[in-house]
Amino acid sequence: MYLFTEIGSNVKNMKQLEYLVLAKQTKKVINELRQGVIKPYTEVIDVCWGDPHRAGIKPLSFVRQVLAACLYPQLLESDKLLVDVRQRAKRLLEACDGGSVGSYSPTTGIPEISQKVSEFIKKRDGGVPSYPENIYISPGSQWSLANILNVLVNPEASLRTGVLTPVPCHITTITSLMGMGAVVIPYYLNEEQGWTLQVEELQRALESVKGVCNPVALYVINPGNPSGLVQSRKSIQEVIQFVSEKRLFLLADEVYQDCVFGETAEFVSYKKVLAELGPPLSDTVELASFHSASKGFMGECGLRAGYVELVNVDPTVMQYIENLFSTFSGAPTLGQIALEVMTNPPQPGDPSYPLYKKEMQQIRTTLVQNVKRVYEVLNSLPGFSCQPVEGGAFAFPTIHLPPKAIQRAKEAGMEPDTFYCLRLVEEAGLLISPGCEFGQKEATYHIRFCIMTPQDTMVEILKRLSNFHTKFVKEFS
Amino acid sequence: MYLFTEIGSNVKNMKQLEYLVLAKQTKKVINELRQGVIKPYTEVIDVCWGDPHRAGIKPLSFVRQVLAACLYPQLLESDKLLVDVRQRAKRLLEACDGGSVGSYSPTTGIPEISQKVSEFIKKRDGGVPSYPENIYISPGSQWSLANILNVLVNPEASLRTGVLTPVPCHITTITSLMGMGAVVIPYYLNEEQGWTLQVEELQRALESVKGVCNPVALYVINPGNPSGLVQSRKSIQEVIQFVSEKRLFLLADEVYQDCVFGETAEFVSYKKVLAELGPPLSDTVELASFHSASKGFMGECGLRAGYVELVNVDPTVMQYIENLFSTFSGAPTLGQIALEVMTNPPQPGDPSYPLYKKEMQQIRTTLVQNVKRVYEVLNSLPGFSCQPVEGGAFAFPTIHLPPKAIQRAKEAGMEPDTFYCLRLVEEAGLLISPGCEFGQKEATYHIRFCIMTPQDTMVEILKRLSNFHTKFVKEFS
Numbered sequence A, B: 001m002y003l004f005t006e007i008g009s010n011v012k013n014m015k016q017l018e019y020l021v022l023a024k025q026t027k028k029v030i031n032e033l034r035q036g037v038i039k040p041y042t043e044v045i046d047v048c049w050g051d052p053h054r055a056g057i058k059p060l061s062f063v064r065q066v067l068a069a070c071l072y073p074q075l076l077e078s079d080k081l082l083v084d085v086r087q088r089a090k091r092l093l094e095a096c097d098g099g100s101v102g103s104y105s106p107t108t109g110i111p112e113i114s115q116k117v118s119e120f121i122k123k124r125d126g127g128v129p130s131y132p133e134n135i136y137i138s139p140g141s142q143w144s145l146a147n148i149l150n151v152l153v154n155p156e157a158s159l160r161t162g163v164l165t166p167v168p169c170h171i172t173t174i175t176s177l178m179g180m181g182a183v184v185i186p187y188y189l190n191e192e193q194g195w196t197l198q199v200e201e202l203q204r205a206l207e208s209v210k211g212v213c214n215p216v217a218l219y220v221i222n223p224g225n226p227s228g229l230v231q232s233r234k235s236i237q238e239v240i241q242f243v244s245e246k247r248l249f250l251l252a253d254e255v256y257q258d259c260v261f262g263e264t265a266e267f268v269s270y271k272k273v274l275a276e277l278g279p280p281l282s283d284t285v286e287l288a289s290f291h292s293a294s295k296g297f298m299g300e301c302g303l304r305a306g307y308v309e310l311v312n313v314d315p316t317v318m319q320y321i322e323n324l325f326s327t328f329s330g331a332p333t334l335g336q337i338a339l340e341v342m343t344n345p346p347q348p349g350d351p352s353y354p355l356y357k358k359e360m361q362q363i364r365t366t367l368v369q370n371v372k373r374v375y376e377v378l379n380s381l382p383g384f385s386c387q388p389v390e391g392g393a394f395a396f397p398t399i400h401l402p403p404k405a406i407q408r409a410k411e412a413g414m415e416p417d418t419f420y421c422l423r424l425v426e427e428a429g430l431l432i433s434p435g436c437e438f439g440q441k442e443a444t445y446h447i448r449f450c451i452m453t454p455q456d457t458m459v460e461i462l463k464r465l466s467n468f469h470t471k472f473v474k475e476f477s
Helices: A018-034 A061-071 A073-077 A083-095 A111-124 A141-152 A171-179 A199-208 A233-246 A270-277 A315-325 A333-343 A353-379 A403-411 A416-428 A455-475 B018-034 B061-071 B073-077 B083-095 B111-124 B141-152 B171-179 B199-208 B233-246 B270-277 B315-325 B333-343 B353-379 B403-411 B416-428 B455-475
Strands: A135-138 A161-167 A183-188 A214-221 A249-253 A287-292 A306-311 A447-450 B135-138 B161-167 B183-188 B214-221 B249-253 B287-292 B306-311 B447-450
Touching: A018 A416, A061 A073, A061 A083, A061 A333, A061 A353, A061 B061, A073 A083, A083 A111, A083 A333, A111 A135, A111 A306, A111 A333, A135 A141, A135 A315, A141 A161, A141 A171, A141 A214, A141 A249, A141 A287, A141 A306, A141 A315, A161 A171, A161 A199, A171 A183, A183 A199, A199 A233, A214 A233, A233 A249, A233 A270, A249 A270, A270 A287, A270 A306, A353 A455, A403 A416, A416 A447, A416 A455, B018 B416, B061 B073, B061 B083, B061 B333, B061 B353, B073 B083, B083 B111, B083 B333, B111 B135, B111 B306, B111 B333, B135 B141, B135 B315, B141 B161, B141 B171, B141 B214, B141 B249, B141 B287, B141 B306, B141 B315, B161 B171, B161 B199, B171 B183, B183 B199, B199 B233, B214 B233, B233 B249, B233 B270, B249 B270, B270 B287, B270 B306, B353 B455, B403 B416, B416 B447, B416 B455
Parallel strands: A161 A183, A161 A214, A214 A249, A249 A287, B161 B183, B161 B214, B214 B249, B249 B287
Antiparallel strands: A135 A306, A287 A306, B135 B306, B287 B306
8 A cells, every 4th residue: 555645636635644643642652651651661762753863862063063153152252162163153154144143044045155065065076066056055955855846846737747756755755746736656666675776667657657647857865765775876877867868857865975884885976977977968967966964974953954956957947946945034044054064074184073083983883883783683573674774864674564463453444554653652662653654565564763873772772673573463463 | 016916926937026136236236345346335234134133233142042052062061151041951952852952843843932932922912821732833934924825825716815915015925925826915004194004995905806816814014014013902903803804814924023112102912902802703813923033132033933823723724734834844943942032031030131131122222213213314305205113123215216217217127116226235335125025006116124233334324325315316307
């Protein structure tokens, strides 16, 4: 069963999403705990979202010091902050109108920060040029995506606009597409082969909607959310060739580009591969690449900032997009500053570098260990099967549910994996998401949870999950 | 000429707004200054927006100290911050998931902050109850308004949805309405009588669209933007009776509720007056009231947070609205914290109170002086006529343009007041907005500028404006 088809085509008709059911149940559980009800756990662990701070990962000191000094410039006079923190804060305040983070910024972002972002991209891609005027800063990558979709999707066309979208896919994109009246054209990632994206499947998906809708774009997520796959250069090349042939706009969600854990995996950007392929592809394929201050090791979700870089986009279309980004005030200044620090971190030789490096390494070690632990524990658990998590923030294992549990869920009018997750939060105090929120093949079931947690939290998560699962299977077998 | 009718009915068709023309010109002027071109001024003063920090008003220390401590909790250990700052920051951090402002917050706002906002509203309105579940926090009041409009406006109805909207009105609301395919039904405020809102005019406006569109809501701005009027209780009562009779949803933009300068003027909220009127009105009139951390003396525009309180709204509609607020991640946590401090400032007896009170009084004195100065200077200038600015952040005087100037503007294909503002930024380095952006009666011309500046800046603004105007009139007479 595929949830997408159940959501109405308009936000106004949007069904209560699965997570609202779960959120309600979780609220009940938390209230009971507060009222002193005795349960096998004392607090609920919530790993539904890619939100490292919520799970206990500490923020990066350099980021927070710069932000605090920008907010309260009296701190610039204190010698408690290292000189590079103070210099950075001063420079960033000079880029704010009136020298205050309290001023409105230009709706597409503070120009000095767009400049730094473009320098970061150029460096990341081994010298492929990047231009600040092609970068739009917004309150988050999903916000950027919605603006681009707004231009691509024509809700009034007789043949509805279609966007090729991976299965599984995180729900926010699906909601955006639906809200704009677009048709989600699902293409299935190949779970058995580590959630790889196969061009034959794109081809099949495209053919399946002939005459039904007008496909205009392909949406890809690399590193995958929730799949955890990091795409190879070859796979990216194939995708680019495909969109070029089919004249599709390429929407590349690359927000987890810093989160790569697989030993052989490496993040290569779509833009870099596009440039490597040379003309005519490199001059013609329209690409939007999304990134965010919420993601990566920084994990500043609460600050709300991301950017999109546009490549090869028609100038008229660029003007429409710019108008949309100008409709509301832009990203919060402090989120933009976090984005600057993310793309321009302390370098060797800088006074803040040693601590920055240490904190980054600690997070990396934690996540690499978590991913290893998840893989080992889940694959040793009967009824579980988990592909390696090469990148991103999530594990998305298959769970094999006993037929009686599936039957019981259906009687209760809910998806079997939602039923599983509801029981999990109730009985084990662990809040995770059911696979049906992300899309999955008929009669397969999954769960998604964030792997960005301290190591002891991950040990506890896996313990709760294992114990619960064993009991659950016993109950329904 | 009325600009609204020139903007397409869809964001995609949106015309280049007047301010984009001005912004381009300003950029050119600033670049020339940087390149050493000698002009009669050394920098451009930009008072287009209600953005006090940009103009040089200082942020409130208590707000910034709490925010900095939330961002960088090591500051909580320092005794440089007063104890109430530290206590406040600790309490707010406890309200954030994982104790970090870097975590996602619930999409409708951090519950503890909605609670504080509702307590503020109850106190403001002399005890009229306010419930946190009716309060939605978002990245700004315009964002909230767009969500409410999204529910009220049906873009697919055969008879288009109409919203009664004041003339003059700030452009962001007009853009939102247009973007949603709504019909803007203009009602004219009475300039000669101090920009008062007259029910007969509402009546006229409503009748003028019979059979043309389906009016569903009335949008009011109190204190006015750009009108500067503070509505009397009696006027509010009349408006409430009108919307009740006509079964219109009442959208009350009350973001400048703290900015009241007139000696006899007093802000009374629509909600309070509604409660005073008693049943059946107080139980039936659907009201949304908007407020924002960007406005008032705090002026934290860059932090992006506001709220809307809904009164008497049908529970089914509330569910739609909640879904919309849940579509994207909510307001940045730091903006929400600013909102908490705005609605819950230091009280007498608190260690931070003396400085807080002093800073607030300084800002108030400055603004009262500015408003007085604007009124006196402009009304003594031939060709200018300015109503008293009782509240809000703007002056919106009439300018009488010489026929030759109007002719020249028309030849250049632009609105006469845009022509005036273009010349003003070029020749005097003063960036303000033309009245045509806000709507004005045929053959009348206005300018809008922000009065929230330091006193010496206001002296300079009025000097530049007076000198330019005298020269301009001479040139075209």
